[in-house]
Amino acid sequence: MHVPNGFLDAPTSMATGAAAVVCVGAALAGARRELDDRTAPMAGLVAAFVFATQMLNFPVAAGTSGHLLGGALAAVLVGPWTALLCMSVVFLVQSLLFADGGITALGTNIILMGVTTVVVGWLLFVLLRALLPKRPSLVPLEAGLAAMVSVPAAALVFVGLYAAGGTADLSLGELAVAMVGVHTLIGIGEAAITFLAVASIVAVRPDLVYGARPLLARRELEIRATATEATA
Amino acid sequence: MNAPVLDVRGLAYAYPDGHQALFGVDLHVHRGERVALLGPNGAGKTTLVLHLNGILSADSGGHGAGAVSVSGLPVEKANLAEIRRRVGVVFQDPDDQLFMGTVRADVAFGPANLGIRGAELDRRVMHALDQVGMAEFVDRPPHHLSFGQRRRVAVATVLAMEPEILVLDEPSSNLDPASRRELADILRSLDVTLLMVTHDLPYALELCPRSVVLSGGAVVADGSTYDVLADEPLMRAHRLELPFGFDPRNVTPRP
Amino acid sequence: MGAGHGHKLHYHGHSVVHRAPAHLKILVLLGFTVLVVATPGEWYAAFGAYLLVIAVVVGVSRVPATYLLKRSLIEVPFLAFALLLPFVAHGPRTDVLGLSVSESGLLAAWALLAKGTLGVLASLTLAATTEPHELLHGLERLRLPSQLVQIMAFMVRYLDVVTGEMQRMKVARESRGFSARDPRQWPVLARSAGALFIRSYERGERVHLAMLSRGYTGRMPRIEGRP
Ligand SMILES: Nc1ncnc2c1ncn2[C@@H]1O[C@H](COP(=O)(O)OP(=O)(O)O)[C@@H](O)[C@H]1O
Ligand SMILES: [Mg+2]
Numbered sequence: 001m002h003v004p005n006g007f008l009d010a011p012t013s014m015a016t017g018a019a020a021v022v023c024v025g026a027a028l029a030g031a032r033r034e035l036d037d038r039t040a041p042m043a044g045l046v047a048a049f050v051f052a053t054q055m056l057n058f059p060v061a062a063g064t065s066g067h068l069l070g071g072a073l074a075a076v077l078v079g080p081w082t083a084l085l086c087m088s089v090v091f092l093v094q095s096l097l098f099a100d101g102g103i104t105a106l107g108t109n110i111i112l113m114g115v116t117t118v119v120v121g122w123l124l125f126v127l128l129r130a131l132l133p134k135r136p137s138l139v140p141l142e143a144g145l146a147a148m149v150s151v152p153a154a155a156l157v158f159v160g161l162y163a164a165g166g167t168a169d170l171s172l173g174e175l176a177v178a179m180v181g182v183h184t185l186i187g188i189g190e191a192a193i194t195f196l197a198v199a200s201i202v203a204v205r206p207d208l209v210y211g212a213r214p215l216l217a218r219r220e221l222e223i224r225a226t227a228t229e230a231t232a
Numbered sequence: 233m234n235a236p237v238l239d240v241r242g243l244a245y246a247y248p249d250g251h252q253a254l255f256g257v258d259l260h261v262h263r264g265e266r267v268a269l270l271g272p273n274g275a276g277k278t279t280l281v282l283h284l285n286g287i288l289s290a291d292s293g294g295h296g297a298g299a300v301s302v303s304g305l306p307v308e309k310a311n312l313a314e315i316r317r318r319v320g321v322v323f324q325d326p327d328d329q330l331f332m333g334t335v336r337a338d339v340a341f342g343p344a345n346l347g348i349r350g351a352e353l354d355r356r357v358m359h360a361l362d363q364v365g366m367a368e369f370v371d372r373p374p375h376h377l378s379f380g381q382r383r384r385v386a387v388a389t390v391l392a393m394e395p396e397i398l399v400l401d402e403p404s405s406n407l408d409p410a411s412r413r414e415l416a417d418i419l420r421s422l423d424v425t426l427l428m429v430t431h432d433l434p435y436a437l438e439l440c441p442r443s444v445v446l447s448g449g450a451v452v453a454d455g456s457t458y459d460v461l462a463d464e465p466l467m468r469a470h471r472l473e474l475p476f477g478f479d480p481r482n483v484t485p486r487p
Numbered sequence: 488m489g490a491g492h493g494h495k496l497h498y499h500g501h502s503v504v505h506r507a508p509a510h511l512k513i514l515v516l517l518g519f520t521v522l523v524v525a526t527p528g529e530w531y532a533a534f535g536a537y538l539l540v541i542a543v544v545v546g547v548s549r550v551p552a553t554y555l556l557k558r559s560l561i562e563v564p565f566l567a568f569a570l571l572l573p574f575v576a577h578g579p580r581t582d583v584l585g586l587s588v589s590e591s592g593l594l595a596a597w598a599l600l601a602k603g604t605l606g607v608l609a610s611l612t613l614a615a616t617t618e619p620h621e622l623l624h625g626l627e628r629l630r631l632p633s634q635l636v637q638i639m640a641f642m643v644r645y646l647d648v649v650t651g652e653m654q655r656m657k658v659a660r661e662s663r664g665f666s667a668r669d670p671r672q673w674p675v676l677a678r679s680a681g682a683l684f685i686r687s688y689e690r691g692e693r694v695h696l697a698m699l700s701r702g703y704t705g706r707m708p709r710i711e712g713r714p
Contacts, residue, residue, distance in 0.1 A: 005605075040637035040640075048646045052683065088635070092635075093639060093642060096610070104606070287700060345702030390701070
């Protein structure tokens with residue numbers, strides 16, 4: 001899914017580049033609220049983690065395989081702003097150190113697989129969290145559903161960008177059907193992996209899951225009150 | 233007698249997840265002393281160490297009570313920079329402590345944070361590496377070194393800050409016998425106050441005249457290492473086992 | 488979709504290309520790629536010239552061509568996409584080897600192949616001749632916001648740790664007869680990802696504590712004599 005050089009025309013690449021700069025700038029400001037002085041080491045670590053999980057290829061159908069995009073997963077784990085920084089750095093490193101994704105398509109890749117999956121994944125997650133009963137045990141399910149939708153959403157944005165700046169004369173309808181079709185399948189894989197990964201983290205260290213913290217806060221306060229008595 | 237280098241009073245702490253690890257610890261270490269902090273896994277040793285330079289404290293997210301001061305200076309937010317210069321902590325896993333591209337950059341990281349630059353910085357780096365016998369590796373990337381060498385570089389990263397007290401968390405863990413011996417020689421040659429967390433009891437006997445036993449988040453014994461190790465009921469009650477065939481009564485303690 | 492990343496691409500050497508300042512190399516790569524992308528697909532000779540330029544640079548750098556070619560497999564998924572284009576694109580059709588294909592699709596496929604391949608080769612040349620930490624330094628000089636440079640520095644630093652951890656977990660899985668070919672195995676993969684995150688996060692926490700212990704205040708100190 002990494003878009004190479006020359007896939008989209010120059011004006012479109014420049015537009016996505018500019019959009020990516022704006023998004024990353026906003027994320028730099030926003031991330032300070034999520035992790036404070038721990039931002040750089042933690043975000044670097046999560047970036048390495050996303051990078052590593054993108055190496056997990058899972059079987060889809062008929063011999064094709066997909067790999068995790070990880071945008072929704074990262075957003076639930078470290079918060080949307082930090083996740084956006086992580087994803088951007090992942091694509092930068094992939095294009096410079098691994099020649100995966102063109103350097104002139106960096107903006108496109110950030111918008112497509114970073115901003116889209118993080119924003120769609122996070123908004124849907126927050127919506128589900130608000131609608132469903134407020135229990136930490138439901139967080140993995142909410143994250144999985146959000147991840148499932150985030151992948152075909154990225155495929156749709158891809159079709160949109162292709163409509164604006166594609167270099168071949170394709171039927172957009174057919175392209176959309178094909179892309180969304182394949183990526184719905186990949187989305188199921190993404191959902192399954194996100195669900196299980198978040199579930200295994202919530203089980204052991206729920207405090208590490210950014211998206212689960214509001215649900216833990218109440219329990220924590222009670223324990224603090226008893227701790228005061230014990231240590232006073 | 234002047235203020236102890238390390239003065240811990242009534243220290244209690246619960247982690248943000250509610251798990252309480254320390255239940256009122258008292259500990260004093262005086263200048264020039266070498267003290268072993270013994271205790272089974274989960275006793276709260278690392279938690280205590282993280283309080284000594286203000287990494288954990290009542291206002292670090294968890295919940296705490298009590299006080300720590302270093303040479304009379306209380307460990308609190310306003311003093312953290314000075315506290316971290318005075319207290320050098322060597323962590324259990326050297327890979328946590330070495331994160332820069334070269335040994336030089338890693339050893340320089342601490343003094344550079346103190347604002348030291350140029351020739352003085354170079355002098356500190358080389359002196360610290362000399363003390364641990366790693367000067368010739370100064371331009372190598374840390375991840376190319378052996379585990380024992382990395383642990384020595386980790387000690388150097390802290391020595392370069394010229395601390396008043398050196399705190400080591402399980403320095404002998406995962407070392408092969410030769411590296412363990414080399415590190416012991418290095419530690420013995422250093423002229424600093426030392427607090428060494430360990431459950432390697434022969435190591436404690438060899439290096440530290442005094443031992444403190446921490447168990448279940450509280451100090452349960454404090455005395456000469458020889459007496460502590462020879463107290464069998466105490467050792468058994470706190471899951472501290474001497475290696476097979478090792479009897480402190482047969483070892484002549486070094487001065 | 489896509490090929491995995493096995494390892495870093497740096498190929499040790501001391502050529503002029505290796506020694507050139509990283510920020511210049513990044514700028515040259517960017518300029519070159521923009522030029523390639525902006526060239527109309529019909530200017531066949533220009534693409535030949537670009538390939539020649541890359542060949543000369545690779546020759547000077549003494550990185551073996553096979554080393555780069557093996558690693559350019561990364562673009563295979565898009566090759567497949569490009570090869571499909573002539574069959575699915577619209578517009579006037581023409582016959583090639585007895586198959587009816589779209590003219591515009593054919594041209595688009597060619598342009599995609601040529602530009603994509605040149606881009607990958609150029610990037611690979613940069614990656615093969617530049618150490619990660621030099622690249623970071625180059626990006627810093629190009630005024631990438633310092634927070635991003637720092638995140639990237641930590642990421643490069645942790646990449647070995649995390650992939651090493653992952654490799655060990657993979658060996659542990661497979662030595663117990665696990666194969667990743669079947670969707671019924673997804674739970675195992677996902678739990679591995681969860682465990683990987685916890686291990687990585689706890690390591691990150693400890694590294695951060697170790698940095699704070701040595702006076703870190705959120706900014707990397709300037710250390711002279713750094714390569
Ligand atoms: N970050 C943490 N959050 C919650 N509990 C913790 C954390 N770190 C340690 N603990 C718990 O606190 C107790 C003391 O841990 P620690 O100080 O690491 O022990 P030791 O170093 O003596 O083995 C243990 O029960 C451990 O599980
Ligand atoms: Mg410990």
